[in-house]
Amino acid sequence: MRPAVVRVAGRFFSLLDERLKVGTEGYSPRLLAKIEYAGANEGSFEQARRSLEVLADLSMSTKHVWRITGRLGRERGQQRDAAVTAMQAGDMKPRHAEPPVVAAIHLDAGKIQLRQSGGGAGVRGPHWADTKVGCFLTYTPISGDRDPQPDPPAVFLDPPRVMRLCREMERVRSMPAQESRASKATCDEPLLVEEQPQIERAERLVRTAVATMESVEPFGWMVAAEAKARGFYEAALKAVVGDGGNWIGPLAEFHFPGFTQVLDFLHLLVHLYAAATAGHRGRAKPAWSLYERWLRWAWSGEVRPLIAGLQAECERLGPPPPRASDDDPRRIVSLALEYVKSNANRMDYANYRRAGLPITSTAVESLIKQFNKRVKGTEQFWLEGGAEAILQVRAAYLSEDDRVVQFHDHRPPGRAVGRNRLRPAA
Amino acid sequence: MVAKRSRAELARLREEFRARADQAFDQMFGSDGQNGLVTFTEREDRACEATDALARWLMEEHLVLDPATDPGVQVDCPICGGPVRYDSPEQAELEIREFHTRRGKVEYERAARRCPRCRKIFFPVG
Numbered sequence: 001m002r003p004a005v006v007r008v009a010g011r012f013f014s015l016l017d018e019r020l021k022v023g024t025e026g027y028s029p030r031l032l033a034k035i036e037y038a039g040a041n042e043g044s045f046e047q048a049r050r051s052l053e054v055l056a057d058l059s060m061s062t063k064h065v066w067r068i069t070g071r072l073g074r075e076r077g078q079q080r081d082a083a084v085t086a087m088q089a090g091d092m093k094p095r096h097a098e099p100p101v102v103a104a105i106h107l108d109a110g111k112i113q114l115r116q117s118g119g120g121a122g123v124r125g126p127h128w129a130d131t132k133v134g135c136f137l138t139y140t141p142i143s144g145d146r147d148p149q150p151d152p153p154a155v156f157l158d159p160p161r162v163m164r165l166c167r168e169m170e171r172v173r174s175m176p177a178q179e180s181r182a183s184k185a186t187c188d189e190p191l192l193v194e195e196q197p198q199i200e201r202a203e204r205l206v207r208t209a210v211a212t213m214e215s216v217e218p219f220g221w222m223v224a225a226e227a228k229a230r231g232f233y234e235a236a237l238k239a240v241v242g243d244g245g246n247w248i249g250p251l252a253e254f255h256f257p258g259f260t261q262v263l264d265f266l267h268l269l270v271h272l273y274a275a276a277t278a279g280h281r282g283r284a285k286p287a288w289s290l291y292e293r294w295l296r297w298a299w300s301g302e303v304r305p306l307i308a309g310l311q312a313e314c315e316r317l318g319p320p321p322p323r324a325s326d327d328d329p330r331r332i333v334s335l336a337l338e339y340v341k342s343n344a345n346r347m348d349y350a351n352y353r354r355a356g357l358p359i360t361s362t363a364v365e366s367l368i369k370q371f372n373k374r375v376k377g378t379e380q381f382w383l384e385g386g387a388e389a390i391l392q393v394r395a396a397y398l399s400e401d402d403r404v405v406q407f408h409d410h411r412p413p414g415r416a417v418g419r420n421r422l423r424p425a426a
Numbered sequence: 427m428v429a430k431r432s433r434a435e436l437a438r439l440r441e442e443f444r445a446r447a448d449q450a451f452d453q454m455f456g457s458d459g460q461n462g463l464v465t466f467t468e469r470e471d472r473a474c475e476a477t478d479a480l481a482r483w484l485m486e487e488h489l490v491l492d493p494a495t496d497p498g499v500q501v502d503c504p505i506c507g508g509p510v511r512y513d514s515p516e517q518a519e520l521e522i523r524e525f526h527t528r529r530g531k532v533e534y535e536r537a538a539r540r541c542p543r544c545r546k547i548f549f550p551v552g
Contacts, residue, residue, distance in 0.1 A: 019492070028527040058526065 023411060025068060031058065032068065033408045039069025040393035043374065066386075073389025076396055076407060080210070080222060087225040099234035100138040102202060102356050105227055105256070106241045106364035107134055107248050110371060112213070115381035123381045131391060132219040133371060134210040135364040136230055139202035141237070142356035148200045149353060152299040156269060159288060166270050202356040208399040209367055211391040213384060216247045224255040233258075239357045241364070243267040244343045263346035264361035268298055268339075275336035278329035279313050301350040303340070310337040370398055439487060446483055450476035481529040489534035503541035510539050 017024075025032060034056050038048035045066040052058040052065065086092045109130045116125035142148060155161050210226045212219050232238055239260040242248030244267055252261050276291035290313070297306040313333050320330035340347070349359050374394050375387065382390070396404050453476050454469075455461055463469045500511045520535040 020489075022525070026524060026526060028525055030528055031526055034528075056528070 021409075021411070025071075027068075029408050029411070031056070032072070033404070034058070035060075035065060035068050036072045036393055036408075037397065037404075039065050039072075040374065040390070040397045043377065044380070045069070069393055070386055070389040072407075073392040074385075075411065076392040077388060079407070080225070080392065083225040083229065084218070084221045087221060087228055092225060092228045094231035094234065095229050096231055099231035099236075100205070101141045101235065102139040102237045103227075103230070103232040103235035104137050104139065104239045104241055104262075104358050104363075105134060105223060105232065105259070106137065106358070106361045106367075107132075107223070107245075107251070108243060108361060108364040108368060109133070109245065110211075110368040110376070112375050112387055113381050114384055114387060117383050126381050129213065129384075129387075131368075131371065131375075131387075132212055132214070132216070133364055133368050134219075134223045134226065135367045136208045136210070136226055136232065137358070137363055138205040138230075138235075139356060139358070140205060142200050142202050144200075145354055147350045147353050150300065150350070152295055156295055156299075157292060159284075162269070162273055162291075165266070166273050169266060169270050202358070204363075206400050207363070207367070208401055208403070209371075209395040211371060211395045213388045213391065216251060220251045220255050223251070227256070237355050237357060239352070241358055241361045243361055244339060244346075249346075260352065260355075260357060261346045262352055262357060262359060263343040265298070265349060265359045266362065268343070268347070269295065271336040271339050272298060275310060275313065275333045278327075278332035279317055281329065298347065299349060301348045301352075303344045303347050306347075307337070307340055307344065310340060313337075367398060371395075443480075443483070443487075446480055450480055478529040482527070482532050485527065485529075485532045486534060489532070501539055503539075503544055505544040506541060508541065508543055510541050512539070 021029060023029070023032065027035065035048075035052060035058070038051045038056075039045060042048040042051055046062045048065045048069070049060060049062045052060065083092065109132050111128050112131050114127055114129045115123045118124075155165070208226060208230065210219075210222050212222060214222075227233060233256075237260075238256070238258070239262050240248070240252040240256050241262045241264060242252070243264045249261065252259060272294045273291050276294060277287045280287035280290065290309075294306055294309055297303075297309065310333065314330075314337055317330045317333055320328055320334050324331040352359050371391065371394055375382065375390055396407065453461070454463075454472055461472075463472055500509055502508070503510050519538045521538045522533055522535050525532050525534070
């Protein structure tokens with residue numbers, strides 16, 4: 001006879017439940033997976049409840065959907081933390097024997113609305129907080145060693161589309177859900193449609209996601225653990241792509257020393273356009289001409305002339321006064337110069353294209369939008385623990401590997417149902 | 427672990443399944459091959475109800491057959507490791523667990539034992 005096992009002091013488990021691989025929730029694992037799917041992918045827990053009722057003939061309360069999704073999210077978070085511990089101990093192994101050829105980690109931050117816990121019903125102390133998101137992508141290698149696109153795409157040289165792109169980027173970055181929704185409603189046409197189909201591009205393969213409310217240091221370890229699990233450290237070509245945020249460079253240098261660091265080209269473009277137009281307000285032609293010259297240098301990775309050009313513009317306008325407003329042209333141009341200087345070693349775009357590495361962080365921007373569909377709404381105010389949990393389940397469903405199924409197939413048993421509540425045996 | 431039921435019991439179970447399957451067939455076809463079902467929705471609903479009931483029955487009986495549901499007269503306490511002996515398996519209280527599944531609610535029973543030393547209830551496995 002096999003004895004039962006006490007996992008944690010004070011708790012014990014039914015080995016029959018372990019044998020059946022069932023948890024304590026009163027739902028079969030397949031049904032739990034459906035509840036988690038609805039909780040993670042519908043816009044709200046109420047909508048998830050309705051979907052379960054209609055699509056799975058499962059009647060349950062909104063609160064129950066929320067609790068189960070939260071529990072599974074916390075369990076996924078524990079698994080992630082265990083992977084981090086293994087990574088820190090040097091015990092982490094890649095999931096697959098064959099490493100990817102081209103791999104890129106895209107990093108960025110998003111926004112979420114939190115509220116204070118306690119104090120009864122209603123939202124108290126609402127405030128915005130940062131989420132941190134990592135997008136892990138593998139790509140097919142490209143053939144040859146020539147730059148597949150030496151000239152900038154037409155979209156970056158078309159004034160109305162550049163203006164719209166810059167507006168979109170500012171809106172998405174600067175704020176809340178209703179603004180980005182409003183802008184979406186007015187701009188149906190995709191911005192970055194490429195009109196040059198003959199250009200060879202690296203094909204995107206498998207995406208996985210990591211997201212957290214935690215600070216940069218723990219996030220860095222989460223990113224490292226995921227990269228290790230996916231064999232990114234062993235990839236032939238590997239990059240970290242970011243928008244130049246002051247936390248991304250140090251994170252990449254600490255955790256990914258052998259990786260190529262790439263500055264998102266679109267953020268650079270926004271800075272260059274802002275600087276060129278700020279210095280020539282009301283004079284569209286010279287502004288555009290300056291922008292185009294800078295853009296072409298940037299596109300081909302010619303950082304020195306670009307810095308010299310921005311420097312010259314700074315000198316022409318003069319230094320910004322100490323308390324210059326945000327829209328002061330001298331401040332805008334000076335910030336652009338600072339941005340280019342501090343990211344100069346991440347702008348070798350011609351070589352990145354030759355290698356088949358991505359030069360924009362649109363992948364993580366798009367991923368953040370997909371997170372936002374679930375977590376960021378005008379009426380959504382999360383408690384910090386709840387936000388972390390929903391990010392974990394959302395990340396699992398936005399990942400294109402088998403982690404959703406693997407989790408449910410190997411879910412550890414929870415506390416035994418019926419603990420201490422049966423009458424003593426006679 | 428050894429299956430608790432004999433070949434004869436399995437045969438009896440098979441008969442019961444067949445009887446239930448017959449019942450499902452009758453619910454669907456009746457005596458005239460249509461049983462009053464006209465629209466596709468009516469047919470679909472009836473077929474799903476009948477087969478869901480069969481699926482639930484299969485799950486429940488399969489769980490009953492699991493040798494872990496009642497491990498016998500003597501088991502070891504998972505906490506202190508000492509023996510917990512009942513004079514007969516029937517003395518062990520059977521706890522009912524309910525599960526929602528994709529085909530509706532199923533129930534199964536598992537034997538609970540109480541260790542007189544640890545004063546803990548546990549659910550051993552055979």
